[in-house]
Amino acid sequence: MLETDKVFAGSIPENYDRYMVPLIFEPFAADLARRAAFLSPNAVLETAAGTGIVTRALAPELPAGARYVVTDFNQPMLDYAASRQAPDSRIEWRQADAQALPFEDGTFDLVCCQFGAMFFPDRSSAYREAKRVLRPGGHFLFNVWDRIEENVFANDVTNALAELFPNDPPRFLARTPHGYHDTSLIRRELEDAGFARVTIEMRAEQSRASSPRIPAVAYCQGTVLRTEIEAREAGKLDAATDYVASVIADKHGHGAVAAKIQAHVIVAVV
Numbered sequence: 001m002l003e004t005d006k007v008f009a010g011s012i013p014e015n016y017d018r019y020m021v022p023l024i025f026e027p028f029a030a031d032l033a034r035r036a037a038f039l040s041p042n043a044v045l046e047t048a049a050g051t052g053i054v055t056r057a058l059a060p061e062l063p064a065g066a067r068y069v070v071t072d073f074n075q076p077m078l079d080y081a082a083s084r085q086a087p088d089s090r091i092e093w094r095q096a097d098a099q100a101l102p103f104e105d106g107t108f109d110l111v112c113c114q115f116g117a118m119f120f121p122d123r124s125s126a127y128r129e130a131k132r133v134l135r136p137g138g139h140f141l142f143n144v145w146d147r148i149e150e151n152v153f154a155n156d157v158t159n160a161l162a163e164l165f166p167n168d169p170p171r172f173l174a175r176t177p178h179g180y181h182d183t184s185l186i187r188r189e190l191e192d193a194g195f196a197r198v199t200i201e202m203r204a205e206q207s208r209a210s211s212p213r214i215p216a217v218a219y220c221q222g223t224v225l226r227t228e229i230e231a232r233e234a235g236k237l238d239a240a241t242d243y244v245a246s247v248i249a250d251k252h253g254h255g256a257v258a259a260k261i262q263a264h265v266i267v268a269v270v
Contacts, residue, residue, distance in 0.1 A: 013080040015226075017051035019218035023153070024261050025053050025114070027205040028143055031265065032114055033057035039139055041109035043067045047098040047130070048116020052081030058112070059088055069103075071096035073119075099125040106135045113142040115263075118180040127193035131270055140195065140268040144186070145261075146202065148178035152259035153207055153215040153248065160247040161220075161229070164240055170228035173219065183264055195268035207261045212252060216245035 021029075036044065036058050044062065049055055049072045062068060069092045072078040082093045096102055098113070099122050111130045120126040130140045148155045154173045162169035180186070183200050190198045209215050219225055220241040229240045252259060 013051055013077050015217070015222035016077075017053075017080060017084065018222070019214060020222045021051060021053050023209055023215055023218045024151075024207050025050075027261075028203070028263055028265075029053040029057045029114060031203065032112060032141065032143060033061055035265070035267070036110055036112050036141055037061035039110055039141075041066070041139075043108045043110070044069070045101075045103065045108045045111045045133060046070045047096070047101075047111065047113045047126075048072055048119065049081055050077050050114070050116070052084050054112065054114045055081060055085060055091070059085070059091060062090065064090075066090050068092070069094060069108075071098070071101075073097050099129060101129045101133055103133045105132050107133050109135055109138050111138070111140045111142075113140075115143060115145060115177065117142055117144050118176055118178075123180075123189055124193060127190055127195070127268075130268075131194050134270045136270055138270045140190075140270075141266070143203075143263045143265045144180050145178045145263050147181045148174045150204075150260065150262040151178060151207075152261070154178060154219065154261075156248055156251060156259075157215065157219040157225070157244050160244045161225070161240065163247075164243055165229075165232050168232055170225055170232065172224050172228050177223075181264065186264070186266060190266070190268045195270065197269040199267045201265045202262065203265050204260060204262045206258050208256070208258045210256050212249035212254065212257050213241075213245040215248055215257070216241050220244055 032054055049070045055070050059068060068090050071094045075095050078093060078095055098120055111134060117123055145151060158173050187198050229237050
């Protein structure tokens with residue numbers, strides 16, 4: 001992962017929440033919230049919360065006396081998440097690095113994280129920190145994307161941009177969001193961090209949009225791909241988005257489009 005892969009700033013948070021969240025994140029957020037609520041936690045820590053889609057799904061499912069601490073390393077994303085959340089005295093918003101959490105040992109029943117582990121420069125540190133802040137018997141619940149070939153729109157976008165920039169193709173999606181899909185590696189890293197039991201489940205969903213332009217805008221302007229495109233040729237962002245939209249339309253149709261998305265859901269127990 002490059003250092004720039006973590007920089008979600010400018011208009012990216014708004015476009016991310018407007019386009020990416022309904023395109024690929026909502027079904028998995030609902031799944032993660034359901035799994036989290038089933039564990040009946042009274043103290044929850046969310047790391048890498050992004051623009052708050054899991055927070056919005058999980059908060060209504062927690063008991064009235066619960067404590068819910070929502071964190072992200074990226075302050076603009078966290079600010080946007082807080083602006084989207086209804087007032088809730090149970091929620092505390094904290095800028096925090098998942099690799100060096102500012103909380104006492106054994107503070108939480110549950111640590112959850114949606115599609116954030118891929119962005120941790122040192123996952124071993126992040127996993128040890130998750131274990132440290134969990135109480136005995138606590139759960140670490142998170143998900144990661146499967147390989148890019150199993151996530152059709154992301155693969156289409158990456159291939160289209162490779163055609164547009166053949167000498168230096170933008171590889172953010174393959175490199176980082178879809179770069180951590182080896183389940184044996186995930187299991188080994190969690191066990192090395194001290195988790196006693198690890199279960200991993202593959203889960204497929206459908207990514208849906210009202211037109212081919214939605215996934216094109218979502219990926220090209222709502223992720224760090226925007227930065228990569230702009231770095232390759234100034235002023236080319238709109239043209240690149242248009243080209244990606246045309247490629248998706250040629251492959252999936254010019255009306256409403258749908259394609260497979262797939263992830264791994266992991267539960268690790270202290």
